[in-house]
């Protein structure tokens with residue numbers, strides 16, 4: 452990952468490349484309307500047989516370079532400019548493709564991890580998506596301390612406890628169209644738990660907006 456090496460080298464010197472430079476030739480692409488996966492032409496998406504917990508996935512692209520390196524850099528080296536830039540790109544994609552009365556709900560980060568990372572990445576993404584799309588943010592969820600999802604295998608991630616993400620008191624989201632904001636959609640387990648919590652607060656609908664969707668092989672394994 453040459454770009455990631457550059458990001459880490461730059462981070463050691465506390466300067467970062469400009470987001471547009473790091474993203475290079477990257478252009479947003481649409482995946483499957485329902486699950487966000489990369490579409491192969493003339494093949495029906497595997498999600499036709501799945502039970503999805505949201506009505507649509509809006510994404511910037513597949514989880515591959517240079518986008519993947521930029522997301523990793525944003526999260527782990529607290530590269531705020533990059534997360535702001537990607538959040539604004541996501542906000543431009545959201546304009547006109549979500550219904551009125553929508554709200555952005557960032558996937559929360561456990562408090563101790565937030566301290567260590569020095570950045571709440573989904574919060575930064577949601578803030579800048581909100582600024583460019585005009586859709587308000589509602590921080591309706593909070594999260595208990597638990598192992599980060601990125602350190603687990605795909606099978607362990609599916610075991611994420613349904614009470615690891617909880618509704619805040621008085622979330623005030625009843626009847627709204629919720630758009631969950633996360634960085635990467637992998638197994639979708641975190642988003643599923645969050646979507647079910649929002650539904651229990653009687654939102655009108657749940658959509659998902661992410662920076663990238665991991666490519667999965669036919670048998671559902673992370674590639």
Ligand SMILES: [Zn+2]
Pocket residue numbers: 483484485486487488496497498499
């Ligand atoms: Zn699909």
